[in-house]
Amino acid sequence: VFGDDYPTPDGTCIRDYIHVADLAEAHLLALEATAPGDARTDPSDDRxxxxCNLGNGGGFSVREVLEAAERVSGQAVPHEVGPRRAGDPPVLVASxxxxxxxxxxQPAHPTLDEMVGSAWEWRRRHPDGYASA
Incomplete structure (x- = not known):
């Protein structure tokens, strides 16, 4: 954890995490929207x-992510707290x-427990990563 002295509720950075499936869905929608003849984009724009920014719009702290991982997995998550990284802003949240x-x-998986739970379930089924997928 890079820093625990930020001006945030728990002192750790806040970031706007999204589920990988939500990211993929947005990319597919964008591909469709930029196809010739699609009414969602202005023809005068560069075809x-x-x-578009993608995110939940609220953000989660690094500590909240660790707590969600512990909740979902039922295991302690070993971690160390170190100094801030130069240039890291306290909060980065997308609109x-x-x-x-x-x-x-809209994100279909907006909660940390959903995001972390999905990743944990995949990892549980594929302990060797993609080698066992």
């Missing part, structure tokens, strides 16, 4: 280009308003 407006996208 094939669409920029996915444009993705919602243009693509109709």
């Amino acid at each position: 094939g280009m669409l920029a 996915a308003a444009r993705a919602a407006e243009v693509l109709g996208w």
